[in-house]
Amino acid sequence: MKKRTWLSALLAVALLVSMLVVPSASAAGNSAFTDITDPDQANAAEMLRLLGVVNGTGGGAFRPQGTLTRSEFCKMTVEIMGRGDEEPAQRSRTIFTDVSSTHWARGYINLAASITVGGSSGGDGESATAGTRLIMGVGDGTFQPDRVITCGEAVTILMRVLGYGDGDVAGGLNWYDGYMGLAGSAGLLDKLNLTGASTISRGQAAILFYNLLFAKTKGSDSLYLTGLGCKVEDGGILLDVNATLAGSNTAVKTTTGTYKTDRAGLDENLEGMQGDVVLDKNDKLLAFQPKENITSRAVNVAEWAYNEARLTGGETLELPPQTTIYQDGEKKVYEELWQDLKPGTPVTFYYTAEGKVDYLFLRSASASDTAMVARSVPSGNPFTALTKGEGNYQIYKNGMPATVNDIRQYDVATYDSGAKVMNISDLRLTGMYENVYPNTDTPAKIWAMGKELPVLPCAVEDLRNFKIGDTLTLLLTSDGKVAGAVTTAAAKGNAVGYVKSIAEDGTAVVQLLDSVLGKVEGKTSYRGDSAEKMMGELVTVSSYKLGQITLTRLTGGSSSGVTGKLDVAARTLGGVALADNVAVYEKVGSSKLQPVKYSQITAVSVPASKILYAGKDYAGRYNVLVLDDVTGDLYTYGFMSKGTMTTPSSMGEIVNSTVIVTTSDKNGETKLELVGGVEVPRNAIGGVVASLNTLQDKNKIAGYVFLKELGGVHRSAFDMKAKTVTTTDMVLPISDSVVCYNKTTKQWFTAEDPMDALNQARAFSDNITIYYDRTPENGGKVRAVVVQ
16 A cells, blocks of 8 residues: 655745646655754654654754664654553563663563564454564574664564564565565655665664554554544645744644644745644644645746736746735735735745646745845855855845845845745835834844834844934845944935825825835925925935935936836837836826836837836846836726816815716726816716825826727627737727726626626627727727627
């Protein structure tokens, strides 16, 4: 019979990008024994430690390469049978002449020699048969307790533990050959390449006993470990090997529950895998068993879209919006999360047997508490100490695959040993040292620009060089922890964001583009008209005075400084390459700056005049683009009409014009009303964008557009797979958020997916009118569809 193989690590997150893998039976594990380097032996020894079978040789050592004597093996066998408490009663007996009363293992040897397996008492006309003793001497009344045990001897004993006796095995050239053959079928020799005459090491013995636990006993489908009070249950998907649970120092969380454990730790590579949990008699977790033949793929995503993900390197993977995604130990739906996922995010895709995406698993984005700073201009890799000699790791900088040549002075690195990934960040924040906890000599967290930032141990010495009130530049990890601090002359901050609001007293709120830092706020010099002109603009942020921030505008000037056009297909701007994880933002006038996907740019090219800002990364690639009304996707489209609103003033009430757009979402009809004097033709279909500027808490209009009408389109003109409409003059892309209206019933077609609503419209009538904003080469798309 074939034993199910137990794993404690199967797949590193740092698999080669784009490589499909079908996990093979392998194991890797953490152990309380610090001298075991072989992952299979470490996992086996840890399991035996938890069951009380082994306790090492002292000082956290196991001596896996050391040999094992016959007496030591006897002790382990008695313990794994759960009969160790019977040993003291056997110490006074003499069975073997060379096992004296002073021998430390006398009780264990005598007990093992007294245990019989197999045999029967007769009955129903059958004669009684003798059983087989668990251990026997060497034939001369001796046992040779201190001789190194051979594999044939060890396997014979363990097969007898499973209930097999001499009558169950065939003969052979050697007395143990029958037991060796049977052991191979039972899975007892898995991961071992030994002959019967081979001596075995302590590490190899641990694997033998580990295999015993998951072998079936004679004549039964039950695993041996169930006889020890252990059990195997469906564990669902492993979410967190470092979970917390009341009343326990350590715990493991899966989709079926959170389990206490006394393990030294499960390998983080197990996270995301499906499998079973092995529980002891007290329901504490002993092991996690990944299921076999599960196909997974570890990748790095450069761009997330509603129904697909583009990988670094350009490959696109289909991703249904309702796909389950596990992040931070919680189950979520991709459709609700995709807009918040950052470019450069490492993720593992898990597939069904049919090859379809089953679920996604995102490893925790939290950086290690151990970090290093490149203090000088690097020559080679200054961060190798983080890996503790581990090789074959990948380097990522700001979420992008990188090399040693991409490391710069004052970069910060952390190392994920589970994924074998070195994460490098060049994120910096320049501001005033505002406060500290608990004190300046041992800072655990500090405040700058009103933000509370955790301090790593490697930054403590740097911060002692500054006092509260000083201006400094903080060197941050990818998850916003302070790894170092330098003067502003040595390095400047690079925090970039957009102005979200400015109050009457000049207090500005800036939403930083790096979501780790969130938003900052502080007093500025902007008031009235100057404040209104700053709304929505991209700025760099710094602080040189308590409670105040300095904003340096990157957009909104007479020129962005960009030369050349954006070649969308070639992914170049003025001949300079874009980074794979380029972050693209868009605004219309004074609207909110919003992230868009590069794939939303359907124009052939974008002129420099429509690019408000272009920022480069450490390698000279463009990694941030801010577009001026290029995709058309920021507008809310529908039927447009005029409205009014009144506002009080010292002269009485003032009537202000508004524009109302009647449209729909998945739940039905909605209305958006914005303040602005726009002449709206009767029955116009168009779109509007809200400004960050308001009047009486109602947003003003930042931009508007009237759509072009094209009637007489047949349902066959729609290619729903390519999401295009072919007319006599052009091929128009269909917007992912297209709205569809039934002129006959005067109702909107609604669905979770706008494409499903479009199919409802096509099914209703072949008399279709489409509305688009501009020509395809200029980025136009079908925004609305009306049928009758």
